[in-house]
Amino acid sequence: MKKLALRDEILLSVQQPARYLGNEMNAVMKDPQKVDIRFAMCFPDVYEIGMSHLGMQILYAMFNQREDVYCERVFSPWTDLDQIMRQEHIPLFALESQDPIKDFDFLGITIQYEMCYTNILQVLDLSGIPFHAEDRTEEDPIVIGGGPCAYNPEPLAPFFDLFYIGEGETQYGPLFNLYKENRKKGGSRVDFLKEAAKLPGIYVPMFYDTAYHEDGTIASFKPNLPGIPETIKKELVLEMDKAPYIEKPVVPFLKVTQDRVVLEIQRGCIRGCRFCQAGNVYRPLREHSLEYLKHYASEMLKNSGHEEISLSSLSSSDYTYLKELVTFLIEEAEGKGINISLPSLRIDAFSLDVMSKVQDVKKSSLTFAPEAGSQRLRDVINKGLTEEVILKGAAEAFHGGWNRVKLYFMLGLPTETREDMEGIALLSEKVAELYYDEVPKEQRNGKVQVVASSSFFVPKPFTPFQWATMCTKEEFLERAYIVKDKFKEMLNRKSLKYNYHEADLTVLEGVLARGDRRVAPVLEEVYKKGAMFDSWGEYFNNDLWMVAFETCGVDMDFYTVRERSLDEVFPWDFIDAGVSKEFLKREWLNAINEKVTPNCRQKCSGCGARVFGGGVCFEDKN
Amino acid sequence: MKIRIKFAKEGTMKFIGHLDIMRYFQKVMRKADVHIRYSEGFSPHQIMSFASPLSVGAESRGEYVDIEVLDTDSSAEMLKRINEAMVDGMEALSYKLLPDSAANAMSIVAAADYVVRFREGHEPKDWHVFAAGLEEFLNQKEILVTKKTKKGEREMNIRPMIYALSPVDSKEQAIFMKIATGSAANLKPDAVMQAYKKSLGEELEPFALLITRMEVYANTGSEDAPEFTALEAFGDDIE
Numbered sequence: 001m002k003k004l005a006l007r008d009e010i011l012l013s014v015q016q017p018a019r020y021l022g023n024e025m026n027a028v029m030k031d032p033q034k035v036d037i038r039f040a041m042c043f044p045d046v047y048e049i050g051m052s053h054l055g056m057q058i059l060y061a062m063f064n065q066r067e068d069v070y071c072e073r074v075f076s077p078w079t080d081l082d083q084i085m086r087q088e089h090i091p092l093f094a095l096e097s098q099d100p101i102k103d104f105d106f107l108g109i110t111i112q113y114e115m116c117y118t119n120i121l122q123v124l125d126l127s128g129i130p131f132h133a134e135d136r137t138e139e140d141p142i143v144i145g146g147g148p149c150a151y152n153p154e155p156l157a158p159f160f161d162l163f164y165i166g167e168g169e170t171q172y173g174p175l176f177n178l179y180k181e182n183r184k185k186g187g188s189r190v191d192f193l194k195e196a197a198k199l200p201g202i203y204v205p206m207f208y209d210t211a212y213h214e215d216g217t218i219a220s221f222k223p224n225l226p227g228i229p230e231t232i233k234k235e236l237v238l239e240m241d242k243a244p245y246i247e248k249p250v251v252p253f254l255k256v257t258q259d260r261v262v263l264e265i266q267r268g269c270i271r272g273c274r275f276c277q278a279g280n281v282y283r284p285l286r287e288h289s290l291e292y293l294k295h296y297a298s299e300m301l302k303n304s305g306h307e308e309i310s311l312s313s314l315s316s317s318d319y320t321y322l323k324e325l326v327t328f329l330i331e332e333a334e335g336k337g338i339n340i341s342l343p344s345l346r347i348d349a350f351s352l353d354v355m356s357k358v359q360d361v362k363k364s365s366l367t368f369a370p371e372a373g374s375q376r377l378r379d380v381i382n383k384g385l386t387e388e389v390i391l392k393g394a395a396e397a398f399h400g401g402w403n404r405v406k407l408y409f410m411l412g413l414p415t416e417t418r419e420d421m422e423g424i425a426l427l428s429e430k431v432a433e434l435y436y437d438e439v440p441k442e443q444r445n446g447k448v449q450v451v452a453s454s455s456f457f458v459p460k461p462f463t464p465f466q467w468a469t470m471c472t473k474e475e476f477l478e479r480a481y482i483v484k485d486k487f488k489e490m491l492n493r494k495s496l497k498y499n500y501h502e503a504d505l506t507v508l509e510g511v512l513a514r515g516d517r518r519v520a521p522v523l524e525e526v527y528k529k530g531a532m533f534d535s536w537g538e539y540f541n542n543d544l545w546m547v548a549f550e551t552c553g554v555d556m557d558f559y560t561v562r563e564r565s566l567d568e569v570f571p572w573d574f575i576d577a578g579v580s581k582e583f584l585k586r587e588w589l590n591a592i593n594e595k596v597t598p599n600c601r602q603k604c605s606g607c608g609a610r611v612f613g614g615g616v617c618f619e620d621k622n
Numbered sequence: 623m624k625i626r627i628k629f630a631k632e633g634t635m636k637f638i639g640h641l642d643i644m645r646y647f648q649k650v651m652r653k654a655d656v657h658i659r660y661s662e663g664f665s666p667h668q669i670m671s672f673a674s675p676l677s678v679g680a681e682s683r684g685e686y687v688d689i690e691v692l693d694t695d696s697s698a699e700m701l702k703r704i705n706e707a708m709v710d711g712m713e714a715l716s717y718k719l720l721p722d723s724a725a726n727a728m729s730i731v732a733a734a735d736y737v738v739r740f741r742e743g744h745e746p747k748d749w750h751v752f753a754a755g756l757e758e759f760l761n762q763k764e765i766l767v768t769k770k771t772k773k774g775e776r777e778m779n780i781r782p783m784i785y786a787l788s789p790v791d792s793k794e795q796a797i798f799m800k801i802a803t804g805s806a807a808n809l810k811p812d813a814v815m816q817a818y819k820k821s822l823g824e825e826l827e828p829f830a831l832l833i834t835r836m837e838v839y840a841n842t843g844s845e846d847a848p849e850f851t852a853l854e855a856f857g858d859d860i861e
Contacts (some may be wrong), residue, residue: 305649360664
C-alpha cells in the first residue's frame with residue numbers, strides 16, 4: 001500500500017478522506033529520486049473547489065511532461081483536518097507522494113479570488129514555511145503566485161518569492177532551467193531570484209520599493225537593485241495550437257464542482273465589458289483550431305471516462321467554429337451516455353437549437369446576463385446586450401418549451417441611478433409578461449419562472465472601472481432593497497424571484513482587489529486571529545476583519561470609496577497587461593459619457609494588446 | 623447480457639465511500655470501453671448495481687457489481703481492459719456472464735466472509751487465550767447485543783447471524799467469520815468483535831480492527847439449512 005501522510009484513525013475521523021489521498025485516475029506517479037525539480041501546485045481552497053480548476057490541470061500536465069520535474073498537488077485541508085494537523089504537528093503534504101511541502105523546490109499557488117488570501121497563509125503555516133519571503137532560507141521552497149489575482153499582487157507581496165504574471169505555458173520552462181543552473185553553480189536562493197526577476201513575466205516583490213505621498217497614494221514604485229526591470233509584461237501564448245493541453249485529466253473520486261471534461265476553446269474576449277478584468281487582461285482573443293479541439297475532446301473523454309464535456313471560454317458564441325465543434329461533440333456523444341454542457345452561450349436560434357438537442361428543455365433554465373437593469377447603464381458598462389435581444393431570445397426560448405429564465409445583474413455600478421436599479425425588476429417583469437403573451441394557454445408548460453440575481457460590483461485593476469469609487473456596505477444594501485421593493489410592485493411578482501449577494505464580503509474583496517503592500521499586515525493579523533475559508537459563508541467572520549484593519553491602522557475607505565484622480569499611480573501600474581492605461585482611461589471617460597465601444601471584430605479600439613502580435617487583432621491581416 | 627464483476631478494494635481505496643465507488647465504476651466502464659447498456663431518456667445512466675456496500679475503512683477481496691452490456695469480449699480480455707483503467711488498490715478479479723434469468727446481486731446477498739485483524743497497539747494481550755475463547759463464545763445459544771434504534775435501545779440475539787467464527791490459522795493473529803449480510807439480516811464484523819470483547823469483560827477500542835471482506839454469498843439452500851454460494855459462481859467465464 002502506498003505510504004500515507006495521515007494515520008488511518010485520522011482519515012477515518014475527518015469528512016471526505018478522499019481529499020487527502022491522491023491515487024485518483026490519471027494522477028501522475030513518479031519516483032521523486034529521479035527528478036531534479038519537485039513542484040507542489042497549490043489551489044488554496046478545499047479539494048473539491050481546487051480540482052475543478054482548469055489552469056491547474058493544464059500546468060500539472062505540462063510540468064509532468066518534463067522528465068526532470070515532478071509536479072504534485074496540494075489543497076487547503078478542510079477545517080477539521082486543519083485542527084488535527086496543528087494539534088499533532090503534522091506538516092502539510094502533497095497528494096501524490098504524501099511528502100511534506102517543505103521538502104519541495106517550488107510551491108506554486110494559483111490565486112483565483114481575493115477571499116482565498118487567508119488560505120494562502122494557512123498553506124504556508126501548515127507547511128512550516130515562513131510567511132515572509134525575506135525570512136525564508138535555502139531549506140524552504142520558492143513560493144510562486146499566479147492566476148488572475150497576480151495582476152495586482154501587492155497585498156500579497158511580502159508572502160511570495162515571485163509572481164508569474166500571465167499565462168503559465170511560456171516561462172516555466174526557462175524558470176526551471178534557471179533553477180537547475182543556479183543549483184549546479186552552487187548559487188543561493190537570492191541568486192536565483194535575481195536571475196528569475198529578469199525573465200519576462202516574473203515579478204520578485206522583494207526587489208522593489210514603494211514610496212508614498214502624504215495623502216497615502218503612491219509616489220513611486222522602483223526596483224531597488226540594478227538590472228531588475230521597471231515594468232513586468234504579462235506572458236501569453238500566441239499560437240494556441242502549439243500550447244500543450246490536457247490528455248489525461250485527473251479524475252477525482254469525490255464529486256467535485258467541475259466533474260467533467262473541460263475543453264478550453266479560446267482565450268481572451270472581444271467584448272470589452274468595462275467591469276470585466278478577465279476580458280481585459282486576457283486580450284487579445286486567441287482561438288484554437290477545430291482540429292486541435294476535436295483531438296483533445298476525444299482524448300480527454302476516452303482517458304477520463306467522464307460523462308460530461310463542457311466548453312470553457314469567456315464568450316463561447318464568439319468562437320468561429322462553434323457550430324462545427326458542437327456538431328462534432330453531439331456525434332461523439334451519441335449512444336455513449338455523454339452530456340454536453342454549453343455555458344456562456346448567447347441565447348439565439350442557433351444556441352436554442354443546440355440546447356434542445358443536448359438537454360432536457362423541461363428541466364433546464366436559460367441564462368441571460370444583462371448585468372444592468374437599463375439600456376443607459378448597459379451602455380455605461382459596454383455590455384452589448386439590448387433589451388430587444390434579450391426579449392427576442394426569451395420569446396424564442398418560450399416557443400421552444402423553456403419556461404425558466406435566470407437573469408444576472410450587478411448593483412453598485414458607476415453612475416447607477418434609482419431608475420437603473422428599478423430597471424432590474426422591470427426587465428424581469430417584461431420577460432415574465434412575454435411568456436404569457438407569446439405562449440397560448442394550452443401550450444404552456446406551467447407558470448413562467450424568472451430568477452434575477454444581483455452581485456455587488458467590485459472595481460478591478462486593469463479595467464476602465466479601476467478609477468471608480470465603490471459603494472459602502474450600507475449603499476449596497478440600500479440599493480438591493482430598492483430593487484426588492486420594486487419587485488413587490490410587479491404584476492407577475494409571484495413568477496419572479498430576486499436574490500442578492502452578501503455585502504460585507506464584497507467590501508473586503510474591494511479592499512484586496514485594489515490594495516497595496518500596506519494591506520498585507522492586515523491579512524497576517526486576521527489570519528492569526530483565526531480567519532480562513534473566507535469565501536465559505538459558514539466560516540467568514542467579518543468582525544475579525546474589522547478588528548484586524550483597526551489593529552493595523554489600515555483605512556478600508558482609502559481603497560474602496562476614495563475618489564481616484566486620473567493621474568494617480570496605482571499599485572499595479574508596473575505590470576504591462578497589454579491594455580494600456582491610456583486606453584482604460586479613454587474607456588472610463590466613454591463610460592461616464594454613456595458611449596459604447598465596438599467589439600474587437602467590429603473595429604479595433606487601440607487597447608494596446610496588438611503589441612503581442614497575434615490573436616484577433618491580426619485575424620483578417622493574413 | 624448480464625455480467626457480474628468481482629473486484630478487490632484495498633490500500634488507500636478503503637477510504638473511498640460507496641457512492642464515490644459507484645461513480646468511479648461508471649468512469650472505469652467508459653474508459654475501459656465496456657459496452658454497457660444505458661437507460662433511456664435525457665439523462666441516461668448505466669445499468670449497474672452493486673451487491674453490498676462496504677464500510678469506509680474496510681478492505682475487500684470479494685466485492686461485486688452487476689452490469690448489463692450490449693456485447694462483450696472474452697472474460698480475460700475484459701478483465702485486462704478494466705484493470706488497465708483501474709487505479710492502484712482496485713482490481714477486477716472475475717468477469718462472468720450470468721444467465722438472463724439471474725437475480726441481481728443486491729437482492730440475493732445473504733452472507734459474507736471477513737478476516738479481522740487488530741491494528742498495531744490494539745492487539746489482545748494474550749492472543750492464544752483470545753483465539754481459544756472464540757469457540758466457547760460461539761457455543762452459546764444466544765448472544766445478546768444492545769442495538770440503538772430510533773425508538774431507543776433494543777436487545778438483539780446475533781447468534782443466528784453468525785455462521786462461522788474461528789482463528790484463520792495458527793500462523794497469524796487473525797479471525798475468520800462468516801456472517802449474515804444483506805437486506806433480510808445484516809451483521810457487521812465489528813459488532814461480532816464488540817460482543818466477544820464484552821463477553822471477556824473488555825471494551826473494543828475505536829479503530830482497533832482491520833477488516834477485510836473476503837467473499838459475498840447468496841443462500842441457495844433454505845432458511846433453516848442455508849447453503850452459501852459465492853456470487854461469482856452464478857455466472858460463467860466467457861471464452
